[in-house]
Amino acid sequence: GENVEQHPSTLSVQEGDSAVIKCTYSDSASNYFPWYKQELGKGPQLIIDIRSNVGEKKDQRIAVTLNKTAKHFSLHITETQPEDSAVYFCAASIAGADGLTFGKGTHLIIQP
Amino acid sequence: GAVVSQHPSWVICKSGTSVKIECRSLDFQATTMFWYRQFPKQSLMLMATSNEGSKATYEQGVEKDKFLINHASLTLSTLTVTSAHPEDSSFYICSAREREEQFFGPGTRLTVL
Numbered sequence: 499g500e501n502v503e504q505h506p507s508t509l510s511v512q513e514g515d516s517a518v519i520k521c522t523y524s525d526s527a528s529n530y531f532p533w534y535k536q537e538l539g540k541g542p543q544l545i546i547d548i549r550s551n552v553g554e555k556k557d558q559r560i561a562v563t564l565n566k567t568a569k570h571f572s573l574h575i576t577e578t579q580p581e582d583s584a585v586y587f588c589a590a591s592i593a594g595a596d597g598l599t600f601g602k603g604t605h606l607i608i609q610p
Numbered sequence: 611g612a613v614v615s616q617h618p619s620w621v622i623c624k625s626g627t628s629v630k631i632e633c634r635s636l637d638f639q640a641t642t643m644f645w646y647r648q649f650p651k652q653s654l655m656l657m658a659t660s661n662e663g664s665k666a667t668y669e670q671g672v673e674k675d676k677f678l679i680n681h682a683s684l685t686l687s688t689l690t691v692t693s694a695h696p697e698d699s700s701f702y703i704c705s706a707r708e709r710e711e712q713f714f715g716p717g718t719r720l721t722v723l
Contacts, residue, residue, distance in 0.1 A: 530710050532711070532712070534714070539717075539719075540716055540717065541614075541616075541703050541714040541715050541716045541717045542654065542703070542714045543714070544711060544712070544713060544714075547710075547711065549710070587653060587654070593710040596659075597644045597646075597656040597659055597669075597705075597712075598644070598654075598656065598705075598712060599656070600653045600654045600655075601653065602652070602653045603652075603653050
């Protein structure tokens with residue numbers, strides 16, 4: 499089955515700086531890669547996703563890149579703000595078919 | 611994005627009792643819903659896939675007789691934890707699929723005494 503590795507487990511950045519979280523996946527059949535933000539005691543919130551026919555996608559301060567050959571994808575958050583503090587999860591699946599396989603999560607801390 | 615609700619948001623029960631958790635897609639129809647479990651400070655683990663009108667499919671290691679899933683309509687799936695024990699205490703989260711995207715509910719915190 500699919501295996502998703504996520505790094506780092508904790509990331510602390512100064513407010514206004516950029517944050518990058520990286521994930522790798524094992525199953526070459528996976529073609530859908532969402533990113534979720536989870537605040538304490540709440541369900542995950544979809545923030546951005548990318549499909550394997552696209553190399554990069556951007557939505558305001560958030561961007562995701564995908565390297566199919568290397569089987570890795572990354573989340574980039576620019577101009578970080580205090581409200582960006584949360585746990586971020588990457589995930590992989592075969593679109594329209596399977597449930598998601600999640601990475602272990604990254605606790606992002608924005609230092610004022 | 612699409613909205614998914616769960617009920618209850620938290621529940622405390624005695625060991626040996628059964629607990630039912632509801633998952634609803636509020637503004638779209640979902641032929642497929644998923645149930646995940648999350649232990650403290652850990653990631654989400656897929657438990658089962660719930661398909662409307664058919665039997666759920668369970669991930670390896672998840673007891674289908676203990677975690678009963680019913681997906682009776684296009685907007686409702688239920689998870690019943692039967693004969694709950696303290697080790698079943700966890701955060702249970704459902705998701706509903708719309709096209710390729712999965713939208714998650716707010717989760718249900720189950721504590722078994």
